Amino acid sequence: MQNILIRSIEEKLMNPEEDLTYLTAEEQFKRIMDKVSDLPDAVTSGNDLLDRLRKSKKDGIPLKIKFGIDPTGPEIHIGHCVSLINLRLFQRMGHKIVLVIGDFTAMIGDPSGRIEDRPPLTEEQVKINMATYEEQASRIINLKDTDIERYCNSSWMNKITMKNWVEIIKNISVSQLMQREDFRKRLNIGVGISLAELEYALFMGYDSVSLKPDIELGGVDQFLNLHMCRQMMEISKLKPEIIITYNLLSGTTGVKDDQGRLVKMSKSKGNYIPIVAEPSDMYGKVMSIPDEVMWIWFRELTEITSEDLKDLKSEVEEGIIHPKEAKQLLARVIVGTFNYFDKGIVAASETDFNQKFGGKSVLIPESTQMVNYSEGKSLKEVLSKESAISKSELVRLVQQKGVRMLIGENYEPVSIEDLSKQSIECKGNIFRVGKRKYIKII
Incomplete structure (x- = not known):
């Protein structure tokens, strides 16, 4: 018989279509802040965010929430989706989603966190990658919503004149751009930096100048880029966007770096799960993660509230709930998240796992x-x-x-x-x- 708390949490998390427009500004603020990064300045700034939420409620005008994706590869993994899951939360609260496909910036490649230059992509390669992005993103965000605004940033980057561009970039100092740790590391080991990479954050900032969003979401690795968006808006005499950043997702292995930090999910490290993975394979990989990673994934990959997460951890620690039961809940929710919350698919993936590894394991699973x-x-x-x-x-x-x-x-x-x-x-x-x-x- 399923634990009452697990059943209650699962009912909430497997109902992504719930209308949250009834939430007050304060309730929205709490739900949003539950998920932001635990690093300092994850939100710039909290008071401003609450004020804008209150004004939105009072005036009945939704806030514009910007999120950008560069199609640098054909496949998205679940670590890329932390911001998308939170974008869905804003969508359910009734705010307007502004999705930017960085077809122009993808040809440069985001240098954030890299100690080597990224091989440039051609327009044709970017188009091929873009073809798969919408289908993958639609597993999380309701792209059929007619209120969603979708743009490719080439639509304005290809039109800007050199005169207009110089008017903006003359206010940005090179020394400011070179303060980035990733750039300093590259120079220290003798790896060059192209002018295009140096200007990447400026191109991203011009997206915000063009779209004038109220809020922009991104991972903590985008922190400097997002601050440049604010600065570019200020230079253009616009009200700067609020930036909200989220933690990077830990990889499947639980391996830690030399500073004791969990290594982030990455294709290059092989510690990732594609969002288009077979549901039974996805379920099995979630079940294989260490317990330490499980709690992180609960917070980052689901809409669980801080109160429910605290209660769940408490019941596991007290022995009321077995850790395997909690991990099975996580596996069901993650499989549901990336498979349109199809209960049949979720049940089949759990049955397959139990046939292979559970107490009722069989020699020849149905998924053979x-x-x-x-x-x-x-x-x-x-x-x-x-x-x-x-x-x-x-x-x-x-x-x-x-x-x-x-x-x-x-x-x-x-x-x-x-x-x-x-x-x-x-x-x-x-x-x-x-x-x-x-x-x-x-």
């Missing part, structure tokens, strides 16, 4: 992938293709006894020699690749 043998193809080629890992990674996995074949009632390790067999020789066999992928050759 059926693959036709390929004439002339080796087992290595088939397993590599179907598990979406390289042949060299597959060999390493075999050496670690991470690839197994069902023999009788047990999965036995596959040898390096087995990989060279023709797939037809393996017809009818079932293989487990890693912990979660099951493949049957038919």
